[in-house]
Amino acid sequence: SSRRLKLRISYERLARLHPADIADILEELSRDEQRSLIEALDHETAAQIISEIPTSMQAQLLESIPVEKAADIVDEMPPDEAADVLQELPPETSAKLLADMEKEDAQEVKELLGFEEDTAGALMTTHYIALDGSATVENVIEAMKQFEGPIESIHSVYLVDAEEHLVGAVPLARILLAPANTPLQALSVEEVRSVQTDTDAKTVIDLFRKYNLLALPVVDDKNHLVGLVTADDVLDLVVRRR
Amino acid sequence: SSRRLKLRISYERLARLHPADIADILEELSRDEQRSLIEALDHETAAQIISEIPTSMQAQLLESIPVEKAADIVDEMPPDEAADVLQELPPETSAKLLADMEKEDAQEVKELLGFEEDTAGALMTTHYIALDGSATVENVIEAMKQFEGPIESIHSVYLVDAEEHLVGAVPLARILLAPANTPLQALSVEEVRSVQTDTDAKTVIDLFRKYNLLALPVVDDKNHLVGLVTADDVLDLVVRRR
Incomplete structure (x- = not known):
């Protein structure tokens, strides 16, 4: 179908686009296409792109893929973004993902989860020098x-x-x-x-x-x-x- | 009076404060006190502080001091800030200030004045490398x-x-x-x-x-x-x- 064709062209050009632009394309795809696109990308690229879509869509997407893959992706997301999406997921899913993440990354994200919404703690990233x-x-x-x-x-x-x-x-x-x-x-x-x-x-x-x-x-x-x-x-x- | 005394203490501590904090103090002073504070500062410091107060207050203040002094201060302001305040002043005052400014600075500001409000041209600064x-x-x-x-x-x-x-x-x-x-x-x-x-x-x-x-x-x-x-x-x- 023309839809498939469009997706295939996107794959080839994806690498040259900004993650925010790939995210725009992602938002227009069907759930199935979103899932296969995310599963086809390496974790780091997938994490960059997922960081650019609305949190509710992040949650839906991460719930639809195998938990190990989802954990690998959340591992690569900026810790504040990771905490935001974990807060959006059902508690069991969130717990499973944290259990599957790298220990150090999971620890960073857990600390961020402890801060009340609309405070500096909830807004901050833990990536700095x-x-x-x-x-x-x-x-x-x-x-x-x-x-x-x-x-x-x-x-x-x-x-x-x-x-x-x-x-x-x-x-x-x-x-x-x-x-x-x-x-x-x-x-x-x-x-x-x-x-x-x-x-x-x-x-x-x-x-x-x-x-x-x-x-x-x-x-x-x-x-x-x-x-x-x-x-x-x-x-x-x-x-x-x- | 206690008001004078407060102002005198401020003078001594001013140099250590951030321009945005001095601007906060300035906003609380009377018109006369504002004027004498601005006239007591060097042009560069005065420009930094004036850049931090609302545009309408900038205009009132610049109108209340001698035009040569005002031109020296506007000269030191970031070009986009300078353009904003010149737009707020009566056209004759604005023209006088531009005539008294350094040629190159006046030219930069005049170009910025040509852009319509709420466009990138009106928002931009011309200070970059x-x-x-x-x-x-x-x-x-x-x-x-x-x-x-x-x-x-x-x-x-x-x-x-x-x-x-x-x-x-x-x-x-x-x-x-x-x-x-x-x-x-x-x-x-x-x-x-x-x-x-x-x-x-x-x-x-x-x-x-x-x-x-x-x-x-x-x-x-x-x-x-x-x-x-x-x-x-x-x-x-x-x-x-x-």
Whole structure:
């Protein structure tokens, strides 16, 4: 049928499209076609694409494929996205997926599931780079090479002390201009703004607007760095609330 | 009076505050106090603070101080902010200010004034870094040192050909990881998304959401790079529209 043909053409071109564009195509397919498309992709690509569709559709799709495959995909999703979809799934499915995920990823996601909706904790991602203040430009490069997400999403590096307390932040632009052996604490911004995990979404939005932020570190009640709220998620939140 | 005393204390602490926080204080002062505070600050600091208050208050304040001082301050404002406030002022005042500004800055602002409200052209800033694709990491560092705005606001460098056509974009993270002599075109993202100056604000917002953008280049009808819409301005726009 012409429908099949369309899908076959898409396969060949998919690799060249942005995940958000593939997600647009995915949304127009039938349930069966969606499932075969997702099952045909590698986990990482599938995770990128699923991250771009509405949470309710994510849940339907993940429920329709074998749990091992679904767990592999959720493993590769940004932890905040993974937590959102697990919250949407029936508790048994959610538990099965968590049991099948990599231990460390499952742990990260479980912690995110503990935060109340519309708080900084529920909004944040746990993918960020935190280093000791004595770390140098070279250490940043090393950390970026080991970063789990796309390196293009890194715009600042956060500084923590030996107990993981947030003590500073360094924009990449400053790192690029500094000699390779400069300790990061010498490059830190004058004042790092942060919020606690239970800070409400409205306060987060207000801070982003007031200080023109691209990212806002999130700390627990002992000022340990635990996450990062990013501008793209804040924009989504504001648009959804309109 | 206690009011005067409060203002005097503020002066001493002002330098340590974020411009957005000084702007909050400014908004609570009387007109006279606002004027003397702004006149006491250097142009650059005054411009940073004025950029953080509502446009109508910016206009009132700039009308209340000598035109030469006002022109010096508008000179230091981001071009898109400067255009917004000039649009709010009576045409004669606006014309006087433009006549008193540095020629190059006035020219930039005049071009921005030509764009219809709620289009990419009216939303964009003209502060960005554009280089030839054969430029290297070292050339980026040089350009950043000469950048007019705060370097922390740079997250990507744009690539243009000899006729200023937009041909690529390189996130700072990629530049940081690349050897110093790498030509930028080897680091460019696969596909640069851009909009034309007359693209409506809704489309701009949709693109930011769909592709999780932090910045979106703006081109004229011949694909010449002419500006950049940034995520903070898009967030402001969405909040204002609610």
